[in-house]
Amino acid sequence: MKTLALSMIVLLASMLGIAQSENYEKAMMANIETMNQAGEAEQMMEVANKFERIANAEEDQWHPWYYAAYCAAVSTYMGVEKENIDQRLDQAQSFLDKAFKLENDNDELYVLQGFIHQARIQVNPDERGYPYSMKSNKAFNEAKQINPDNPRLYYLLGQNTLNTPEAFGGGKEPACKQFKEAAEKFAAHKSGSPLAPTWGKRMTKELLKMCEN
DSSP: OHHHHHHHHHHHHHHHHHHHHHHHHHHHHHHHHHHHHOOSHHHHHHHHHHHHHHHHHSTTOSHHHHHHHHHHHHHTTSSOOHHHHHHHHHHHHHHHHHHHHHOSSOHHHHHHHHHHHHHHGGGOHHHHHHHHHHHHHHHHHHHHHHOTTOHHHHHHHHHHHHTSOGGGTOSHHHHHHHHHHHHHHHHHOOOSOTTSOOTTHHHHHHHHHHHTO
16 A cells, blocks of 8 residues: 555656656747747846746756847947946856756857957957957867857857958958857757757848858
């Protein structure tokens, strides 16, 4: 009788765990869809806040912190006043740091770290261009050591190269090679998780059009 009762408890716990996992994934997918449709900075920050709430409820999951950080960083390219950019990026960094505590060997986190460093340049390109490009490249190199096939890595490396003076190895021609490599990586990339990042593919296609001219 005790064995039967114990088996029932284990079965119920297992079913509850499955239900919670399904609810988590549904909530994440709904937020990712909203994120992909957001066209304004405040809309993006609303989604970031939703991801933060999920992250606080799902303490062992890195994806919610990752997407909260991504949303906060992307919002700075959506008409945010320059004096507010660093504050948004500080928030993005805080979210990303929490993701790193859960996953310290994850290429997507290092790619996003590089993206956040790149976003800092907007505030003052003349003063920040070189130091933050170096910081972002360092993060990208970390990502490359973990997974050299991450397509977002080459897309963002191309962005760095495009905005680097030709005298220092930058410019359109070398950047276009990286954008082409990014497109190839995107075409070949397969993910086993529905929550895996997919951003960067559309912008890579747009940048390749520039390369054709």
